[in-house]
Amino acid sequence: MIKKAFLSVLLMALVTYLPRVLPIAVFRKEIKSPFIKSFLHYIPFAVLASLTFPDIFFSTGNISTALCGTAVALFLAYKGKGLVVVALGAILTVFLTGLVF
Amino acid sequence: MEQSKKNQFIHGVKRGFPIALGYLPVSFTFGLMAVNGGLPLWLTVFISLTNLTSAGQFAGTSLILSGASYLEVTLTTFVINIRYMLMSLSLSQKLDKNISLAKRLVFGFGITDETFSVASAEPGRLTNEYMLGLISTPILGWSLGTLLGGLICSSLPEALSSAMGIALYGMFIAIIVPPAVSSRPVLTIILVSVAATLLLRYLPVFSFISDGFRAIIATIIGASFGAYFYPVKEESTDD
Structure with a gap:
């Protein structure tokens, strides 16, 4: 069991590492196309948005607490708070509203 | 040096x-x-x-x-x-x-x-x-x-x-919301990406698509939309 788990972990590490390094290792040319340049520029926002919604609503096992946590995170981020404050604010909100719902 | x-x-x-x-x-x-x-x-x-x-x-x-x-x-x-x-x-x-x-x-x-x-x-x-x-x-x-x-x-x-469980998503929100507040294109791209994710997830036609591919397809849709409608101007550091 442990041996199989260990081998599985090594395989996971490999297929996590390869997509990260292949493009920066192989690709050095400057991309000229304005479309592709803009496309690459916008990727961070598109990726994180699609990873966050709607999954955040199911992240706590209770949609009501997750909705409250999301609202607080959005508010804190809108106010320009940093990563840590937003994450902790969301956790705390979920925990506290969990006592009610 | x-x-x-x-x-x-x-x-x-x-x-x-x-x-x-x-x-x-x-x-x-x-x-x-x-x-x-x-x-x-x-x-x-x-x-x-x-x-x-x-x-x-x-x-x-x-x-x-x-x-x-x-x-x-x-x-x-x-x-x-x-x-x-x-x-x-x-x-x-x-x-x-x-x-x-x-x-x-x-x-x-x-x-x-x-x-x-x-x-x-x-x-x-x-x-x-x-x-x-x-x-x-x-x-x-x-x-x-x-x-x-x-x-x-x-x-x-x-x-x-x-x-x-919400911590990870809280971090994501902290990263994408501030630029969305100051940049209309970024806000639009976020909304388009989320809309694409929702369609891919809840329309039964797309139910064969796995979670990982869904994020990739939605990213490509969102970023392409942005690149088409809001091309980034040459040498602009950030918007």
């Missing part, structure tokens, strides 16, 4: 520090889950050290715990992580051209959703030293959080451990 390299490294460490702190609750949750599921503590920490990723590692580990085959574990993890190719390609345009292959192979290990986003927002070319600094604290935070979660797993109240 040496001094400027050192400064670059320190600058990277500083930029990586908030990421590391944000990783603590997320990796803590991972440690809890894996050890509660029956993995030994050393293997759980080893997963965080070697994988350094959220979604892929959570999914892969739950599959291992459910006794899935090598192929299932590898394929699922890979599909979830294909998005890193887009990020890595995007970074390839910002890296100092003279950075050697060996150095790229080292710091490339530390590309995550968060380190990538922070590096992308950095003005100018990215140096090897900056990248090394940027990834070092998050690696530490991710492993340390996992270790703590695995150690404390049985004594934490259920309500608190389930509340921590």
Whole structure:
């Protein structure tokens, strides 16, 4: 069991590492196309948005607490708070509203 | 010269520090889950050290715990992580051209959703030293959080451990909302990406698409939409 788990972990590490390094290792040319340049520029926002919604609503096992946590995170981020404050604010909100719902 | 390299490294460490702190609750949750599921503590920490990723590692580990085959574990993890190719390609345009292959192979290990986003927002070319600094604290935070979660797993109240499930998404929100407030294109791209994700997820026609591919397709739709309607002007540092 442990041996199989260990081998599985090594395989996971490999297929996590390869997509990260292949493009920066192989690709050095400057991309000229304005479309592709803009496309690459916008990727961070598109990726994180699609990873966050709607999954955040199911992240706590209770949609009501997750909705409250999301609202607080959005508010804190809108106010320009940093990563840590937003994450902790969301956790705390979920925990506290969990006592009610 | 040496001094400027050192400064670059320190600058990277500083930029990586908030990421590391944000990783603590997320990796803590991972440690809890894996050890509660029956993995030994050393293997759980080893997963965080070697994988350094959220979604892929959570999914892969739950599959291992459910006794899935090598192929299932590898394929699922890979599909979830294909998005890193887009990020890595995007970074390839910002890296100092003279950075050697060996150095790229080292710091490339530390590309995550968060380190990538922070590096992308950095003005100018990215140096090897900056990248090394940027990834070092998050690696530490991710492993340390996992270790703590695995150690404390049985004594934490259920309500608190389930509340921590939201931490990862809280970090994502902290990264994308401030630029969306000041930039109309960014806000639009976020909305389009989310709309695409919802359609892919809830329309029965698309139900054959796995979670990992869904994120990739939605990203391509959102970023293409932005590139078409709001092309970035030459040499604009950020908008």
